[in-house]
Amino acid sequence: MERRTFLRGSVVGAGTLAFSGSLWHGAASFAAPAQNAAGPYGPLLAADANGIQLPAGFTSQVVARSGQAVPGTSYTWHSAPDGGACFADGTGWIYVSNAEVSSSSGGGASMIRFDAAGTPTAASRILSGTSNNCAGGKTPWNTWLSCEETSTGRVWETYPLGGTAVARPAMGRFSHEAAAADPVRRVVYLTEDQSNGCFYRFVPTTWGDLSAGRLQVLVAGSATSGTFTWANVPDPDGSPTATRSQVSGAKRFNGGEGCHYADDTVWFTTKGDNRVWQLNLNAGTYELAYDDDLVNPGPAPLTGVDNITGSTFGDLYVAEDGGNMEICVITPADTISVFLRVTGQSASEITGPAFTPAGNRLYFSSQRGTSGSSGGGITYCVTGPFRT
Template identity: 50%
Template sequence: MSHKTLLRTGPLLQGGVSPYGPLRLPGEHGLALPSGFHGREVARSGRKVAGLTWHAAPDGGACFPDGGGWIYVSNSELPLLGGASALRFRSDGSVADAYRILSGTDLNCAGGATPWHTWLSCELGHRGRVFECDPYGSRAARPRLAMGRFKHEAAACDPERRVVYMTEDEPDGCFYRFIPGDWGDLTEGTLEVLCASGHWRVVPSPAALFQEARHQVEDARHFDGGDGCHYAGGVCYFTTKGDSGLWAYDAQTSTLDRLCSGVRAITAAPSGDLYVARETTQIDVIAPDREVTPFLRLEGHDGAELTGLAFSPDGERLYFSARRGRTEGHTFEVTGRFRT
């Protein structure tokens, strides 16, 4: 999926006219959407979907092509029982199958998809690991320990520079990149951290047995709780939950820009539009001209966090979850004429 590049300079413009028009009154499941868009619940924590009991605490997610259909994977941010599950959709949008792709891991929060169609599921616990999972359910998940042991939050692959960016959920967390020895194989490689100077420096001991990774490089730049992460059009966007910031790391110029506040999760559409989940139960669109407008509001889920934003491979469906605590979770699909 190719993306147009979001403009990198200038402030975001709030309160413009949405490219999709105003939101209608909430419909089924409390979804308020623009005219021409429809939503449905595809899974709910504790309930069966295609024979699988859908996990609690749904968090990061991504979509993968599957012949004429597609697959949506979702992490579970449960302690010790976390892991990840997958929903397989037929070409008509009906659910064909549901299954686990990772089990017995700890606090699987966010993650990221790779260009070779695997899912990187990140553990949020102390000395957390990154697991590379097969969304098709054919191969067992494998830990990628060279990517470091820390409170992993999210990952985003940059196929142009052949690196994987990663965020860290600590009050003084860092922004990392992993350079595999062989692109497409994450078994071995070099872990680097972004420094205040704007340069990247090698983390001496990614295993962090005696000193935490974020404290190993003296001038490492620190962020208040690294959260979501997404790469598109030469830019790695990431969020920080401590100050609810949205950041843009321009990989072409090695510059970092703080775009706005009030954002928790993020993804991008083929049009180049960014879709961002706010601290409230709302999803906004940030267009390539940097105008910010509402796209979706979820009512009746007060206190919920919107997670796992991801577009289907054809860009015609948007998936996300609304989770409240570590028990309640609803996974939704929105269809309509998204811009291309």
């Protein structure tokens, strides 16, 4: 990412907007919050044959459908595809996807292997017997952390390049949503999908080994910006007292969803208030990167915020759970616009956005597709002139 300097706005007090006039540095530094503007790729065109509206120069294809064999393989794609990530694999890559259904309905995670041309060559299970695997996160050592969204949910470390999945109970038992690894501080950030949830980080005893370490929770005031600290969670098992209720002063977030780390910044989304938060890790401060109530001029383009990922250029791509079935892009210039819209699938949600290592293909799923049921999921790939 290029180094940039931005004039940052900070929200101070309870809902009062002010501008500090201070300069913050960093390639992934965003002023806050993002505002409406024309998108970097231009307006959306009419829907294509797959029902997807895209800017000029971009095309979509269906990669897999729930209940059907992945093309070129004999593997049946799972129901309710959710969080996902891409991994380099020789001259090709692997796309991993969670299944947000119960263990009896095939919960867990699957992978598709692609060759250099983007053609599927293999597909298989990498996790079985788990429930409501919603989002997760990729590690620097090429494992996929698949997170269970249940009250006693666990993080499962899976091995797309080969290996047996294993639970990581030291990372806490709560309604896990997403994870994002920070190789600089050697921690993994974790979101919690509760209306009074918290934001956590796991500090492994040994980086690269998630079997032991400390679970910590973010402690901060009630405002939408300020400073933060971390406090140890005494009992990561969360029984009998939930992890979010163990530390006085833990900051509450309304329905934690996606999480993404890049260049000393971690972003995460909260669905209950349609916000994207950012933690400026070097400065030890937090603020809003997006708030649908603060978009001017309106209307707000992004509602139902959910999964989030970043491009090699530094743009953030945020998927909607509901809304208009869109993926919106927030740029380093603090603008937000619609990148794509899926039509004819209003009973679904967009999940699992992830770029290939080269940054020129974007995978994502419509969790329930045109049918509106978990068995109707569709996984797509979009190619085109992405900024890299």
